[in-house]
Amino acid sequence: MLRFTFALLLLFSTAVFAAGESQTPAQVRADFTYGRALVTGTVEGVTEFLPVSSTGHMIITDRLMKVPAEDDVIISGLADRKGRPISQERVADDYIVIIQVGAILAVFVAFFERIKSLLSGLVRTDRRSVDLSISIIVAFLPSALLGFFFKEAISAYLFSVEVVAGALVVGGGVILVAEALLPKARQTTQDEVAAIGMRQAFVVGLCQCFALIPGTSRSLSTILGGRLAGLTHSAATEFSFLVGLLTLTAASVYKMWSLGPALTQVYPAGPAGVGLLIAAVTAFVSVKWLVGYVSRHGLGVFAWYRIALGGAILAFLALK
Secondary structure, three states: OHHHHHHHHHHHHHHHHHHOOEEOHHHHHHHOOHHHHHHHHHHHHHHOOOOOOHHHHHHHHHHHOOOOOOOOOEEEEEEOOOOOEEEHHHHHHHHHHHHHHHHHHHHHHHOHHHHHHHHHHHHOOOHHHHHHHHHHHHHHHHHHHHHHHHHHHHHHHHOOHHHHHHHHHHHHHHHHHHHHHOOOOOOOOOOOOOOOOHHHHHHHHHHHHHHHOOOOOHHHHHHHHHHHOOOOHHHHHHHHHHHHHHHHHHHHHHHHHHHOOHHHHHOOHHHHHHHHHHHHHHHHHHHHHHHHHHHHHOOHHHHHHHHHHHHHHHHHHHHO
């Protein structure tokens, strides 16, 4: 009897230990301050469409702000739409995706005429609009499928400052090589973006898969993919934004749907709204500036920024 009782106690203590710590929804909500919303919204908005990796910058920023994000700290009384417990780490990660809604709105405003023309063309079944829409979907699908099936492994093994720093440096080197070797595509009078074919779009889509590695940058992958497919800097950049609009919208909608009713119980409306608004304003400025800058100067400055930042982080980690 004594042995049986001891075994039950051992099993109970093991289960409690395995379950880890827990927090109440109120404790989690308290972590989402207006100060955090200001920083998160600014970093997300500025970096989302620059070829410097918004995810990488957010991982670094969260570490600097000491944002609590432990996988074994469970939010008590909450579950997602599939009935799974919600961890502190997931709350921190999904917050960034929700703030991305601001960046989505920025692209919609910045390219309103293009998007309006595309949608009205689809309604009229205009051939060029249909072809461009298909090209955007073709560029979107490879990374979407890869991310959907391997999202757990990516989150578990790649979301670290070390991976981000290494990807920043490697990405900077890739930019320098690409700028030196890729032929300069000639600017034409035709609408180059509207004329993008499925083969070019597929090249962009394959390159976007590399953006699943934090620190690589979705914008960098798609812009270089467009250049590899023979597009000019300006056309590759604009097409990158259009693909990003679909990619970010799909990711944000999926994340918010997946959280279900827990969404409103975890994230306070005030700070989340402020972060989203700041991300929208800063992303709009970033998008409008980037198209003109890249078309005139290329991506070289971003290469040196990435190498400097990634190198500094690696040096800091080595000396720790």
